[in-house]
Amino acid sequence: MYTLYFAPTANGHKILIMLEALGVPYRIHRINLALGEQHQPDFARLTPHGKIPLLVDHEQALNLPESAAILQYLAETHSRFLPSAGAERYGVLHWLAWQVSSLGPMAGQHYHFIHQGLEGNQYARSRYQDQTLHLFNTVEKALTGCDYVAGAYSIADMAIYPWLRIHGQLQVDIRALPNVTGYLQRMAARAEVLAAYAKGAALAAPPPVQVQAGMAAG
Ligand SMILES: N[C@@H](CCC(=O)N[C@@H](CS)C(=O)NCC(=O)O)C(=O)O
CATH class of the missing domain: 3.40.30.10 (Glutaredoxin)
Structure with a gap:
């Protein structure tokens, strides 16, 4: 339990x-x-x-x-949801590390400055916005020709998807990101994702x- x-x-x-x-x-x-x-x-x-x-x-x-x-x-x-060895395992762990070291902190600070920060700090606002856009574009490239970030569906997708899902609150326009858009739809339709968000x-x-x-x- x-x-x-x-x-x-x-x-x-x-x-x-x-x-x-x-x-x-x-x-x-x-x-x-x-x-x-x-x-x-x-x-x-x-x-x-x-x-x-x-x-x-x-x-x-x-x-x-x-x-x-x-x-x-x-x-x-x-x-x-995590291969036991080899390149497939480290592909998943690489994306998991990327999420907690890059996407989470950068998008988290960007969210903070949009929704909770005091006026001003324009340099910080632009910096976190640029970094967040870069990270969304990184996923866009990674998803070229594949349905999930590390090939097969894995814990890396479980870590990354919740941050991409809040693109609206992050003020990221995903209309120019077709792979991210498709990924969001694919993930949102999964039974465990529907259950978790409910x-x-x-x-x-x-x-x-x-x-x-x-x-x-x-
Ligand atoms: N690196 C941590 C980040 C956890 C984190 O930032 N949690 C936030 C909510 S999303 C929190 O508990 N914030 C409360 C606070 O900062 O006081 C993880 O990946 O679990």
């Missing part, structure tokens, strides 16, 4: 996709980042970094943060307002 400490972000959805693809039993522990629950002592005990996702494997008494490590752990534990959306929804008899909801 696994517990996934989760928030409905790109990094959180990576692991939900994997758990759904594996079809293994798991619980979700929602961490409300807006309320600062990632800094609460109970969560800080599991990871000093204070970020989701984090996976607990109860049978192994293992607390594992960092999405790439979690994806690799689950892939190796269940022998799925669960994520349900957890993102605000709790129903409790209205007592005789009181108006304000």
Whole structure:
């Protein structure tokens, strides 16, 4: 049995996709980042970094943060979505490393400056925008003649797709990126992706307002 400490972000959805693809039993522990629950002592005990996702494997008494490590752990534990050796294995690991070292940080900072940053910082804004566009173009080239980034569908796709999916929020126009557009459609149609985003959306929804008899909801 696994517990996934989760928030409905790109990094959180990576692991939900994997758990759904594996079809293994798991619980979700929602961490409300807006309320600062990632800094609460109970969560800080599991990871000093204070970020989701984090996976607990109860049978192994293992607390594992960092999405790439979690994806690799689950892939190796269940022998799925990561070839066991050779060029195919390192093709997947290369794209997984690329996602967590390049696409995530650059697109993450770009998102921050668009949606959360203070006015100004034009150099930083342009820098992260250029880097994000370059990374989308990198995927565009990688997908020439193939359906998935490392050939066969793998944990690299589970890591990359959630970041490409938010192209609208990243203000990336994908109309000139036909391979990325096709990839987004292909990934979005997969059963585990549909299931993961349905669960994520349900957890993102605000709790129903409790209205007592005789009181108006304000
Ligand atoms: N390198 C980490 C990044 C994790 C990360 O940035 N998580 C964000 C949500 S997507 C978070 O927990 N942010 C809370 C905070 O920074 O306080 C991974 O790949 O798992």
